[in-house]
Amino acid sequence: MTQKRPIFAVAPMIDWTDRHCRYFHRQISREALLYTEMVVADAIIHGPRDRLLGHDAAEHPLALQLGGSDPAKLAEAVKIAEPYFYDEINLNVGCPSDRVQSGTFGACLMLTPEMVAECIAAMKRVATVPVTVKCRIGVDEQEPEQALPELITRVLDAGADAIWIHARKAWLKGLSPKENREIPPLDYEIVYRMKQRWPDVFIGINGGIRTLDEAATHLAHVDGVMLGRAAYQNAAILADIDQRFFGAPASEPDWEALRDRMMAYAERHIASGGRLQHVARHMVGLFTGLPGARRYRQILSTDAAKSGAGPEVLAAAFAAVDFSGTEQEAVSA
Known part of the structure; x- marks a missing residue:
C-alpha cells in the first residue's frame, strides 16, 4: 500500500484511549489517526457492543484495535463492528501484559506468525476497510532480524494493508507491561530496514517518540509515526501536527x-x-x-x-x- 502522505497516529492504550479521550484529542487535531483501546473479539461477540464499539462521529479518522487469536472470532468481530464505520481494523500483536498472554494473543503471537496470517486472512475476507497489524520487533529470545521479516512476509501474503512496528522487543516473562515500554532497548534502524525491504508497503513506527522533531526525523524513513504516552500525558503536542505534517494553516491554539x-x-x-x-x-x-x-x-x-x-x-x-x-x-x- 503506497501512502501518499504521512500518518501521525495516537497509539491504542488500554484504559486510556477510550471514547472520551479520543473526542478530546480530536478537538486538538483534525488529522491525527486515533485508535481505540484494544477490544477483545470475544467481548465484542458476547458483550455490550454499543459500549465497546460506540463512538462520536467527530472521532474520525478512527481505527478499531482488536485482540484475539481465533480467526473465526476475529472475523465475526469485524462483521459486528462494520455498522460502527471504523476507518481501519488493527490486530494487536504487540501487547505484553499477562492478561493478554493468558488469552493467547498480543505480543505472544509473534511466536506463531502463521497463526497471525490466518487471523489476517479471515479478517480481510469480511472487512470493508483496511486491515492492519501492530507488532513488536520480536519477543523473548527471538532474533528480530529473522522474526520480524517472517511476520511481515506472512501477514502481507495474507492481505494486511499496513504494518505498525513498536521498535522494541517484548519480554513475556520477567518484565511488567510498564517495564516492557521502557527497558527493552529501542531499535529504530530495524524498522527503517523493513521499509527499505518493502518500499511499497505502509510501515509506521512507534516506541519512545517524545517530540514532533523526533517524529519528523522518523518520517524521513517510514510512512507514519505513532505516539503513545507523549501524546496522552501532554496532549498539547497534538496542537501543532496539522500544520506541521498536513499543511494546515498556521494558527495559535484556541x-x-x-x-x-x-x-x-x-x-x-x-x-x-x-x-x-x-x-x-x-x-x-x-x-x-x-x-x-x-x-x-x-x-x-x-x-x-x-x-x-x-x-x-x-x-x-x-x-x-x-x-x-x-x-x-x-x-x-
Whole structure:
C-alpha cells in the first residue's frame, strides 16, 4: 500500500484511549489517526457492543484495535463492528501484559506468525476497510532480524494493508507491561530496514517518540509515526501536527474554544448518566509547561471526581492557566 502522505497516529492504550479521550484529542487535531483501546473479539461477540464499539462521529479518522487469536472470532468481530464505520481494523500483536498472554494473543503471537496470517486472512475476507497489524520487533529470545521479516512476509501474503512496528522487543516473562515500554532497548534502524525491504508497503513506527522533531526525523524513513504516552500525558503536542505534517494553516491554539467544546461534551455525557471524571481524567496533562498548569491539574484531579461535579469544573480549571506565555513552548516540550 503506497501512502501518499504521512500518518501521525495516537497509539491504542488500554484504559486510556477510550471514547472520551479520543473526542478530546480530536478537538486538538483534525488529522491525527486515533485508535481505540484494544477490544477483545470475544467481548465484542458476547458483550455490550454499543459500549465497546460506540463512538462520536467527530472521532474520525478512527481505527478499531482488536485482540484475539481465533480467526473465526476475529472475523465475526469485524462483521459486528462494520455498522460502527471504523476507518481501519488493527490486530494487536504487540501487547505484553499477562492478561493478554493468558488469552493467547498480543505480543505472544509473534511466536506463531502463521497463526497471525490466518487471523489476517479471515479478517480481510469480511472487512470493508483496511486491515492492519501492530507488532513488536520480536519477543523473548527471538532474533528480530529473522522474526520480524517472517511476520511481515506472512501477514502481507495474507492481505494486511499496513504494518505498525513498536521498535522494541517484548519480554513475556520477567518484565511488567510498564517495564516492557521502557527497558527493552529501542531499535529504530530495524524498522527503517523493513521499509527499505518493502518500499511499497505502509510501515509506521512507534516506541519512545517524545517530540514532533523526533517524529519528523522518523518520517524521513517510514510512512507514519505513532505516539503513545507523549501524546496522552501532554496532549498539547497534538496542537501543532496539522500544520506541521498536513499543511494546515498556521494558527495559535484556541484554548477557549476547546474549553467550550469539552464543557458541552461533558454536559451531554453527564445528562446520559455519566460522570465528569470520565471526561476530565484525560485532560489533566493538557497544559504541561504553562503557568497555572499545576492548579489546573489539581482542579481536574480533585473537583472533577466529586459527586455531582459538572462542566463548570472544566471552566474553573482552564481559568487557572495563564495563556500569556508561549504556547509553542508547551507544544514542543
